[in-house]
Amino acid sequence: ALQPDLSWRELCVHYKFLSSHLIIKYQLGLYTFSHTQAQEAVFEFCFKDGEHEVTSVREKLIRYFQERIGPGKSCSRAVDELPWLISQTGNKSQLEKCILDLGVFQQICARGRCSELLGYWQMVDWDREKMADAYFNACKQSETAAGHGDLNLLKVAETYETLGRFLRDLGLLPQALPALQRALEIRETALDPDDPLVGRSLHQLACLHAQWGKLTTAETLHRHALEICQTTLGPEHPLVARELDALAVIYQKMEKHDLAHPLKKRAFAIKKKLRTPRRATEGDAGTDPLQRRALQLEELVIGPDSADVARSLNELGVLYYLQNNADVAESYFKRSLEMRESILGPDHPDVASSLNNLAALYNDRKLYDTAEPLYDRALKIRLKNQSSDSPGVASIINHLARLYKQQGKFDKAEPLYRQAVEIREKTFGGNHPSVATALVNLAVLISQQNRFSEAGPLFEQALKIYEDSLGPQHTRVAETLRNLAVMKYEEEDYQTAAHYYKRATEIKEQGGAYGEKGLSHRSSSIETTSTVKNI
Known part of the structure; x- marks a missing residue:
């Protein structure tokens, strides 16, 4: 940071010399002093002219880290250093701007350092209510800017949720409610x-x-x-x-x-x-639970191929997937699939589970052409081994239908969405909320093709089921009314659209905060999170 022209090649030479003389060391991803005597000696040598030089270096570091903070690029190192450096200068307005940055806020919360964040707010003399309002307004501004650059509405929803949980933990329940409510509304829409x-x-x-x-x-x-x-x-x-x-x-x-x-x-x-039985290992007390479980499973997969080893490989894939390590997860899913095919045969239900997990991983990466044949094969296997209305079959039908819709293959998605409606009607009965949800999915798909005369009755049927089963003031009723409003607006039936939208808004206002966005989005699968499972 202080020597921007210093190359890694030069740095390695300096590091080798200084580390061999026990002046610096590499620890936890950082170069740091090996002992306090070295730190004190370097400080005395570099800053012998007093506070002026210290201030100058701090300002230089602040500028360096400020360049590394912004929408979609707030790295952990910058978030750790920048607020602290600014706090040492006593510049309250600069500190306020820094900790109001939503990237900084999310990183600090994700790392469990909320008390540190509150300490910074105390330095700028803000109370918690004022802080809550400022963060909520910042979220609303980011929502307005969504769609530009790397920021999308689902990332905004993530920020609203982080804010809501943060405020809830502080006991600021009235302020937490609109943030969590808005996160829900965005996700229901997107x-x-x-x-x-x-x-x-x-x-x-x-x-x-x-x-x-x-x-x-x-x-x-x-x-x-x-x-x-x-x-x-x-x-x-x-x-x-x-x-x-x-x-x-x-x-x-x-x-x-x-x-x-x-x-x-x-x-x-x-x-x-x-x-599964847990064997305590020395020194694992501070390890993440997912990592501990992965270590245990890695011990189990050493040995000859078997159904149990294949199951452990699949679970390892799930654990690494949950840790956002998709490449490692993919390798375990593939090994599990190959082993299951070899030992259990190509049409075994466990093979379908491995195929489903691999497909979900590729779907998350937007590798739709790779995911599609895997989902298709998994569905065929489950249909051989399970009834056509079983939960396992229904789950893959849902995923495959969404995948087709994401690709714009509406002709392939529609029969699957219709099949999903039939399965839920057979499983739950005709007046169950799950049936209404399946009807909404189908209606959204049809209305996206401007077939409004077909979509309308499906929305109306879903609305009636939601009202009968959940009550007329439920959020699902409001969301379906909003869908109807969007459809009528696109048909240029503005009076009916306004009627539906007014009803939806009234329900939302009675149940909590409701955003002020206009008729811009219908509940559709713009971006869907797939799911991998332990089977």
Whole structure:
């Protein structure tokens, strides 16, 4: 930073000399002093002229790190150093601007250093309520700017969610609500109604209402999140167990112990099935749980090929996928697939699971042409081994339909969306919210092709199911009304569009904060998160 023209080649020579004399060392990704005596000696030599030189170097470092902070490029090192350096100068306005940067805010929160952030706000003499309002306004500005550069609405939703959780942890519940509500609204607009990210937003809102003591609202939100998790991720996914546990706690607080007990029992059964015996290893206390589990599994995959080894390879792929290490995850998924095909045969259900996981990974990378044949083959295998309306078949149908829609292959997506409606009607009955969600997915696809006369009745049918099953003030009702408003607006039936939009807005206002965006987006799968599973 202080010597911008210094090349790595020159730096390596200096580092080798200084480290051999025990002056500096490389630790945790940083070059640092080997001991305090060396640090004090260097400081005395370099800054012998006093505070003026210290200030000059700080200003130079501040300029260097400021260039490394901005939308989509706030690196951890800059976020660590810049606020501290500015705080040492006493420049409150500069510090305020720095910590109001949403990239800095997200990085600090993600690294669990919220107390440090609050300390900086105390330095600029801001109270927590003023800070909350400033961050929310910054989020609204980033939402307006979404679509330019690397910033998209889903990243904005992530920021709203981070803010909501941060404020909730501080006990600022009224300020946390609009942030979490807006995150949900963006995801409902940008993704399919049963996307896992929508479920995550519902979970965060439910936790807020539970903390607030609004248990009935929390129960409704947790149930909705549970429904999405079960539909999209499968009935034995860890997130299903999480929602079951959360619902059980709500019922215990409501003293409905007869409802809480079976939920806790089911959650325990899911977690027990996912859990394997843990062998404690020396020095692993500070390791991330996902990394600990990966180390345990890596011990299990040493040995001859077997179905158990293939299962461990698949689970390793899932763990590395969750750690955003897609390349390593891909290699484990491929090894698991090859082993399962060799040992179990090409049409075994576990082969379908490996194919599904690989397809999900490629879909996330937007390698749709690579993902498509894998999903297609997984579907054929499951249809051979399971009934056509089983959850496993339904899950792949949903993923394949979304993939076709993302590619603009509406002619291939439509029959799958229609099949999804039929499966849910057969599984849940005709008046279940899951059926309404499937109808909305189909209606969105059809309306994207400007076939409004066909889409309208599907939206209306979904609206009636939501109203009958969830109540007329539910957020799903509002979202479907919004979809109808968008469709009528595109048909240039502005009066009817205004009527639907007014009803949607009234519901949102009664249930919490509602954004001021106009009729610009329909609930559609602009960007869908796929899911890999342990099977």
